[in-house]
Each structure stands twice: as C-alpha cells, then as structure tokens.
Amino acid sequence: MSSLTDLTLRAALDGLSSGAFSSEELTRAHIEAVEAARPLNAFILETPDKALDMARASDARRAAGEAGALEGAPLGIKDLFCTNGVTTTAGSRILGGFTPTYESTVTSQLWRDGAVMLGKLNLDEFAMGSSNETSAYGPVVSPWRRTGDPSPLTPGGSSGGSAAAVAAGLCLGATATDTGGSIRQPAAFTGTVGIKPTYGRCSRWGVVAFASSLDQAGPIARTVEDAALLLQSMSGHDPKDSTSLDVEVPDFAAFVGRSVKGLRIGVPKEYRVDGMPAEIEALWEQGIAWLREAGCEIVEVSLPHTRYALPAYYIVAPAEASSNLARYDGMRYGLRADAASLTDTYEKSRAEGFGEEVKRRILIGTYVLSAGYYDAYYLRALKVRRRIADDFTEAFGKVDALLTPTAPSAAFALGENANDPVAMYLNDIFTVTVNLAGLPGMSVPAGLDARGLPLGLQLIGRPLDEGLLFSLGGAIEKAAGFSAKPARWW
Amino acid sequence: MAIDAATVRKVARLARIAEPEARIEPLARELTGIMDWIEQLAEVDIEGVEPMTSAVSQPAPLRDDVVTEGGDPERILANAPRRTGDFFVVPKVVE
Numbered sequence: 001m002s003s004l005t006d007l008t009l010r011a012a013l014d015g016l017s018s019g020a021f022s023s024e025e026l027t028r029a030h031i032e033a034v035e036a037a038r039p040l041n042a043f044i045l046e047t048p049d050k051a052l053d054m055a056r057a058s059d060a061r062r063a064a065g066e067a068g069a070l071e072g073a074p075l076g077i078k079d080l081f082c083t084n085g086v087t088t089t090a091g092s093r094i095l096g097g098f099t100p101t102y103e104s105t106v107t108s109q110l111w112r113d114g115a116v117m118l119g120k121l122n123l124d125e126f127a128m129g130s131s132n133e134t135s136a137y138g139p140v141v142s143p144w145r146r147t148g149d150p151s152p153l154t155p156g157g158s159s160g161g162s163a164a165a166v167a168a169g170l171c172l173g174a175t176a177t178d179t180g181g182s183i184r185q186p187a188a189f190t191g192t193v194g195i196k197p198t199y200g201r202c203s204r205w206g207v208v209a210f211a212s213s214l215d216q217a218g219p220i221a222r223t224v225e226d227a228a229l230l231l232q233s234m235s236g237h238d239p240k241d242s243t244s245l246d247v248e249v250p251d252f253a254a255f256v257g258r259s260v261k262g263l264r265i266g267v268p269k270e271y272r273v274d275g276m277p278a279e280i281e282a283l284w285e286q287g288i289a290w291l292r293e294a295g296c297e298i299v300e301v302s303l304p305h306t307r308y309a310l311p312a313y314y315i316v317a318p319a320e321a322s323s324n325l326a327r328y329d330g331m332r333y334g335l336r337a338d339a340a341s342l343t344d345t346y347e348k349s350r351a352e353g354f355g356e357e358v359k360r361r362i363l364i365g366t367y368v369l370s371a372g373y374y375d376a377y378y379l380r381a382l383k384v385r386r387r388i389a390d391d392f393t394e395a396f397g398k399v400d401a402l403l404t405p406t407a408p409s410a411a412f413a414l415g416e417n418a419n420d421p422v423a424m425y426l427n428d429i430f431t432v433t434v435n436l437a438g439l440p441g442m443s444v445p446a447g448l449d450a451r452g453l454p455l456g457l458q459l460i461g462r463p464l465d466e467g468l469l470f471s472l473g474g475a476i477e478k479a480a481g482f483s484a485k486p487a488r489w490w
Numbered sequence: 491m492a493i494d495a496a497t498v499r500k501v502a503r504l505a506r507i508a509e510p511e512a513r514i515e516p517l518a519r520e521l522t523g524i525m526d527w528i529e530q531l532a533e534v535d536i537e538g539v540e541p542m543t544s545a546v547s548q549p550a551p552l553r554d555d556v557v558t559e560g561g562d563p564e565r566i567l568a569n570a571p572r573r574t575g576d577f578f579v580v581p582k583v584v585e
Binding site: 097098099101102199200213214239242243245246305307308311312314315322326329330331332333334335336338339340341342343344345346347348350351354359360362363364366367370377379380381382383384385386387389421422435436437438 | 493497498501502503504505506507508509510517520521523524525527528529530531532533534536539540541542543544545546548550551553565568569570571572578580581582583
C-alpha cells in the first residue's frame, strides 16, 4: 500500500472519487507510514483510532453521495490548533495535558469538508523558532539528508512537523501557521509548497496565540494545487475572530495553470543581502528566467526598509507574545507548580512550564513594553512597521507580485545555530516583511543545492491576491519540474 | 543598550517568571545581544509616521450585546488543575 502515500492530495481525491480505494485504505496506509517514521519525531500525538473512525465515517458519507471537497483525505494538524477532545500542547510543557473542549475554526472547516486527522504535529514551542529545536517534545528531524552525510538536519520551523510529515509522505497535507516565516521557511527546507495567506483570510479562533497581529494559518502541501485545495477549505470569514476578513473566498485551485503572460514581477534589490550563498542567488536568477519565459515582465523594485524588518519584528512579536502568554498562570488550565503564595505559584509555574527561547521572548517583550521604554522601542517599531508596509504598497503600484528566495540558506544541521539567537532569527530575513505588512506569501520548491537539499522561491502578492500567487506558483512548479523526494532512511 | 542583572531581575518579576540566580547573568548577556541588534531601528526616519497597530484596515466589527454561548461549567472547568464543585481552586490571596 506504500504507493497510496506517494499520491498528491489531488490524485488521492480523484482515486477516492473513482472508487479506486476507500478512505479507510488510504488512511490505514498513512497510519502505517506515520508509525514507521517515528525517528523523524514529526508527530507529538498520533491519533490512529480517531483517524480510522473519521475515515469510515467519510466512506459512509461518500457512499451516501455527500462527499465534501476534501472527503476522506488524511491530514496532519500542527499542534497549535485546538482540537476538541484531543490534547493540544503548542510544543510546550506549560499546557500540560490541556484537552480543548472546542475545535479551532480552521480545523472544523477541514472536518466539515470531509478530511481525516492523523494526529498532532510537532512544532517549535508556541511557534517561536526556525528549526523546531525549541519544542518541549524534542526537535523534528528532516527526512532530507545531505548527499553522503547522515547528520540530522532541521526541517525548519516553526511548522517543522508539518513540513517533515508532508515531505516524508506521512500525510497528504498539513495545517501550519506563520508569524514570521513559519510556513514558508520549513516548506523551502523540505521541498514542499507552503502559503501564508493574507492576514485575516483564515480565522485565528482556536489557534494558540503567539503574536496576534502577525499570526496566520495556512497549508503545507506537496503541490501548488494541493495547497490551493487546502487553503480553500481553511479560509473564510469567522465572526469569532474580529480580524477575520468578511470577503469572498475565490476558487483557488482554478488559478493553478492559468497563464501568467503579461504580469509584471518585481525583484526587490534589497533582498540581495551580503553573504547570500551563490546557489541561492543562482536559484533566484533561474526563477526570474522561468517567469520571463512564461511571459512575465521582470522589473527591479526597491523596498528600502527591508533591513529593518527583522529588528522591528523582534520588538513587535515578543511584545505581543508577552501579553498573550500572560494567560498561562497555572490557575484555569495547564501546568501548576505549587508554591506558598499566589505570586510564587505564578512565577514557579511559568519558570517550569516555558522553555528558554519562550522565556527570552517574554522578557524582551516585557522589557520593550515597560515604563520608560515603550516609546523608544515598541512605538518606534510600530512606525517602522508602517514604513515597511508602505514600501510594499509603493512597489505594488508598479508590479503585480514579487519574487524572492524564501530563505537565505538550505536546511542546516540540528544544533548548528542553537547557541546564537540572532543568527537563528536571520533565517526569517526574506519572510518576515510579509507578516509585518499582512500580505500573502508562498514558497515553491525550485531546485536542489549541490549537497542535494531543496531550495525554495517565494512569491509575494497584494492583499487578498492569493489567486495570482497560485498561478505564478504553478508556473514555477511547472518550469522547475521539481520531483525530488527524500531517500528513505527511517 | 546594555541590560544589566538588576534589569533582568526586574523584568522577570514583571513577567512573573522565577529565573534562577544562575540564569541572570547569561540572560543579561543574551538580552543585551538582542537589544544591541535591535538598536539599528534608531536609524529609521519615523517623523510623522502613524504607528501600524494592525494588519487589517477594517474597523473592529460590532455585534449585538447578547449571550452567544455559556452555561457550561463542565467545559470551562474541564482542564482545571484543581477544582471544587463549579469553582477553580487557587492559592490563598487574602490573609
């Protein structure tokens, strides 16, 4: 049955529809793949019994002629999405056995459309990290290895479990979230497609909050079309999230394969950063050539405040996180460490429950919001954020979309950047601007580096212009003909 | 901007995180490293720029002031570290 786990989501849906196999068969094949792939540590929680129940219910719905858009497709869920009756950890000890009594809007829509849950995927603690190494449940190991070198590599982060599971054929697609690059960077590191939609496209209700003005859910998938199918189901207005946009969700998959002839594509000159590996530079040039051959006009644009995006992000995101994570006080749910007084109980619970990176960010956030520093740091960062967003508005007066590399390098080894927070933060240099401006951004696999590791290209669009990204992503996917898969070692 | 040990202790207290004494000096170095890197924001001309507080330009939506969901203490208390009846049990606050 191993071939069932090699299918794209589209092909699997076609096979289910034609009766070539049942959801139960498809789900069973994936459960076996998940169990065989435990060395990857991609799942925090496997839910095989629930998956089989959901698969049988799906087969029954299909037999009754009530098949939804994702009917019978087994998916992985990043363990940041609350799932009714299924433990949700956010990769942290502080949630200690928390079992939601409600379902996140995004996952409820996937189930509404017939999808099947295989389990909860590993992630950096509270989605704070770029390598999955901050997870309280241990790092995810990428299914990819450098040619002739068995060193364990990172799948990227924070959606490392999602990216690794999709790349290794453990699920047909996965949910993910992106606050500074957490969908796109892991997608680039694992040869998968990831899209962070426009801020407000997907409801944040029931998604454990990191930085509320930046967090967005999105899918990681094997193809551009699969990503479109998943995003379609995940999107839509939700009155329970006041920042959710009340706009129509177009048929995203219909954009895949459309001509991109005549589109103007911007190449931001500030993204040619010092020390960028020649291979990333060459890949970018290749992407430019592909889109030119597809009939696009390439235009150099300027986003002058690009270099200030990461430092601004490392004020805005920790500030929001310090506020959001104040809720973990050990009183109503999660870990409680007993101590003599109420304050000591708070302090001890939080000291035991949070990992080092989360603590660092809470402290930075508390510091920049504290009396005397608010104007100098937080308010200044919000103004720089406006400058960054204005740069994009100006560029989109001249071009329809932007093309950049997704990440400044291929996947690195676990442990390689772990001791230098700022070096780790630089992973998000090309992705974080999009979060600050609230724009849609997609990573598409475009090639392998000399050591056999995937590299991704990023497309950035105007607000709510995901459709165009699917057309452009489809054009790059077709030109790149990326079909490499990690050689199975697990 | 250098963050000293006293500042780390103060901020950790504000954040309600008990940092062990052995972590104070390392944290002071780590946070100073991060803040030094962030310092480059001082170069940006922000004269007359409105702070961007949201990525959504729409006004906050309003709804009718009515109860939509509730009356379900079992769901609310399902994850309580400690409970008695329909109440959360917390450490004593008033002497």
